Amino acid sequence: MKTTIPPSIKNDFPIFKRKIHGKPLVYLDSASSSQKPRQVIDTIKDYYEKTHANIHRGVYTLSEEATLAYEDAHRKVARFINAKFKEIIFTKNTTESINLLAYSLGLELKKGDEILLTEMEHHSNLVPWQQIAKRVGAAVKFMKVSQEGELVIDNKLFTPNTKIVAVTHISNVMGTINPIKEIIQKARSIGAKVVIDAAQSAPHIPIDVKELDADFLAFSSHKMLGPTGVGVLYGKQEFLEKMTPFLYGGDMIKEVKLEDTTFNDLPWKFEAGTPNIAGGIALGTAIDYLTNIGMHSIDQHEKELLQYAHEQLSKVKGITIYGPRDLKKKAGIIAFNFEDIHPHDVSSILDTEGIAIRGGHHCAMPLMKVLDIQASCRLSLYLYNTKEDIDVLVKALEKVRKVFK
Ligand SMILES: Cc1ncc(COP(=O)(O)O)c(C=O)c1O
Numbered sequence: 026m027k028t029t030i031p032p033s034i035k036n037d038f039p040i041f042k043r044k045i046h047g048k049p050l051v052y053l054d055s056a057s058s059s060q061k062p063r064q065v066i067d068t069i070k071d072y073y074e075k076t077h078a079n080i081h082r083g084v085y086t087l088s089e090e091a092t093l094a095y096e097d098a099h100r101k102v103a104r105f106i107n108a109k110f111k112e113i114i115f116t117k118n119t120t121e122s123i124n125l126l127a128y129s130l131g132l133e134l135k136k137g138d139e140i141l142l143t144e145m146e147h148h149s150n151l152v153p154w155q156q157i158a159k160r161v162g163a164a165v166k167f168m169k170v171s172q173e174g175e176l177v178i179d180n181k182l183f184t185p186n187t188k189i190v191a192v193t194h195i196s197n198v199m200g201t202i203n204p205i206k207e208i209i210q211k212a213r214s215i216g217a218k219v220v221i222d223a224a225q226s227a228p229h230i231p232i233d234v235k236e237l238d239a240d241f242l243a244f245s246s247h248k249m250l251g252p253t254g255v256g257v258l259y260g261k262q263e264f265l266e267k268m269t270p271f272l273y274g275g276d277m278i279k280e281v282k283l284e285d286t287t288f289n290d291l292p293w294k295f296e297a298g299t300p301n302i303a304g305g306i307a308l309g310t311a312i313d314y315l316t317n318i319g320m321h322s323i324d325q326h327e328k329e330l331l332q333y334a335h336e337q338l339s340k341v342k343g344i345t346i347y348g349p350r351d352l353k354k355k356a357g358i359i360a361f362n363f364e365d366i367h368p369h370d371v372s373s374i375l376d377t378e379g380i381a382i383r384g385g386h387h388c389a390m391p392l393m394k395v396l397d398i399q400a401s402c403r404l405s406l407y408l409y410n411t412k413e414d415i416d417v418l419v420k421a422l423e424k425v426r427k428v429f430k
Contacts, residue, residue, distance in 0.1 A: 029326040030318065032411045037062040037314075041409070048379030051414045056197055056225060056358050056405030057383055058247045061311075065250055068310040072303045080302055081276055081293070095302050098309030099292065102257055105312050106242065107233040111291035112265065114258040115305050119224040120149040122243035122258035123191070125271040125295065126220055131157035134188055141182055141190045141217070143168040144395050147197050148388045150222040154191060163188075170395050174199040174348035178207065187217045194226035198387045198403065199348025200331075200358030202226075209238055218264065224248060227257075228407070229327060229356055231320040234259055246304065251311035255304040258295070265291050272297035315408075323408045327357035330406045334359055334415045341422050347396055357406030360387070363422060366429050368402045374428055378421040 035041040038060045043050050052060055072094070078087035080095050099113045116122045131140070131154060140154045144167050158165045166187075169177040174196065183190075190212040195202050205221055212219045220241045223232060227242075228249035234242055239259070246255035260268075270277055270288060277297040279287040288294045315323065332352055338344050343364040349355045363371050368384030375382055383403045386393050393399060404418065 028329045028412065029322050030408050032413070034318075035409050035411075037064070038409055039063055039066065045379040045381075046377050051378075051380040051417050053404040053406070053410065053414060053418065054381045054383050055228075055248070055407035055410075056403065058253070059228065059250050059407055060409065061252070062250055062314050064314055065252065065307050065310050068307040069252060069303050072306055077303070079299055091302055094306045094309075095300070098305045098312075101309040101312045105232075105316065106227065106259060107235050108259050109262060112234075112259055112262050114260070114265075114292045114295040115300055115308075116243075116256040116258055116295075117254060117301070118247070118256035119222065119243045119245045120153075120256070122256050123150050123220065123222065124153045125258055126191075126241055126243075126260075127153035127157045128271045129268045130189060130218065131163075132161060134158070134161045134163040136162035137186055138163040138188045139184060139186045140165045141168065141187050141212075142166070143176055143192055143203075144170040145174075145176070145196045145198070145201065145389065145392045146191070146193055147222065147224065148390070149224075150191055150193060150220075151391070154189070167391075168192075170392065172396075173350065174201050174396075175354065176201070176203050178204070178211070180211070183211045183215050183217070185215060187212070187215055189220060190217050191220035191222065193222040193224075195229070195356045195358070196348070196389075196392075197225050197358065198360045198389050198392055198401070200225075200356040200360075200405075201349055202354055202356055205239075206237060213238070225356065225358065228315075229320075230324045240264060246308040246311065249308075249311055250314055251308035252301075252304040254301045255308050257308075262291065265295070270294055270297065274298050276300075318408060326408055327406050327410075328352075330410055330412065330415065331355065331357045331359070333412050334404065334406070337415050337419045341419060343426070344422075347398075347401060357410075358403065359405075360401040360403045362398065362401050363425065364429065366425065368400045370429070371402050371422075371425055374425045375418070375421050378417070378424065380418055380421055382418070 080092040103113045218240045223244040227244035242259040247253040274297040345362045347360040372384035
């Protein structure tokens with residue numbers, strides 16, 4: 026049976042020419058960071074060879090071209106999630122996008138206010154809120170996660186004191202797709218602002234911020250075929266206009282006097298200093314690439330692979346899979362343990378077969394506690410993965426078993 030995207034797509038990704046320990050690379054760690062197509066790599070090279078100059082400063086050709094290309098990348102991201110140009114801020118990564126919000130929105134909270142998170146958050150959507158809450162005396166509350174890896178939405182947690190609800194769209198460990206529409210509606214009914222951590226969703230499924238009615242949404246370029254060092258923060262214009270900047274300095278100002286400063290228009294008010302110009306432009310190329318293939322096709326392809334991977338892994342004796350059993354509630358990420366072999370050992374032996382999977386706590390220590398484990402293996406899928414990749418993994422697990430017999 027064929028999957029939606031043909032295996033020949035790997036030809037666009039130069040890294041797949043590499044051998045690891047003499048074996049073809051089987052890359053199953055895209056939730057951590059994705060590989061890059063030739064088009065994205067070429068954009069970075071072309072930019073530095075032909076266009077580089079600082080943006081928003083010079084009135085000479087190179088500076089104007091670089092400025093246009095960088096601004097155009099914001100437009101591409103805006104179209105990608107159905108937002109306005111002014112609502113797209115480039116940051117360093119998802120972590121910085123969430124820190125921007127934690128500092129800007131969080132520092133305005135006061136004692137008695139509540140921030141509502143979930144037990145399945147990546148540390149990036151937990152630690153910033155936890156630390157800012159300590160400073161201002163706000164409380165942090167958590168939606169629980171069931172043993173099946175699903176969110177337990179308890180109405181009692183949505184109170185008049187809840188000011189911010191920050192939730193991951195898709196769990197980076199178990200692949201659980203959270204009911205964010207329902208969560209947004211609940212937050213709306215009590216007047217709280219909603220922050221969606223879309224690090225694991227924006228690269229994989231179509232996102233429409235208008236349809237979701239999301240207030241803020243954060244994701245990273247490097248997980249969606251783009252370069253490292255670029256992140257995105259979407260925010261509703263009406264909120265961004267009123268918020269105080271997180272970083273101060275050049276480019277984010279309109280007028281500076283010795284006593285005071287007025288800030289630049291959106292989105293530049295939140296982009297202080299010289300940004301990652303090449304990275305931002307190359308994120309635009311990554312968005313073009315994803316859009317050409319189509320986010321619906323990518324979603325469909327990953328669903329087919331997820332089902333296949335579940336079927337094949339379930340046949341392996343000694344595998345425990347975490348997360349929803351109903352695959353409709355799950356994206357292309359599978360956390361599992363194998364016999365009682367430590368995930369680091371499993372990953373190291375798989376590496377000798379050319380297979381890259383992740384072993385560890387996946388930056389979600391509180392979730393490990395809920396699942397009552399120290400760590401897990403995790404495979405994660407993307408548009409360039411094939412059924413053959415899964416077959417190679419399953420076969421290699423038998424080798425791991427033999428080593429530990
Ligand atoms: C759900 C989720 N949130 C946030 C992050 C942090 O992303 P970054 O390291 O790009 O800031 C990750 C990275 O794995 C993630 O999976």
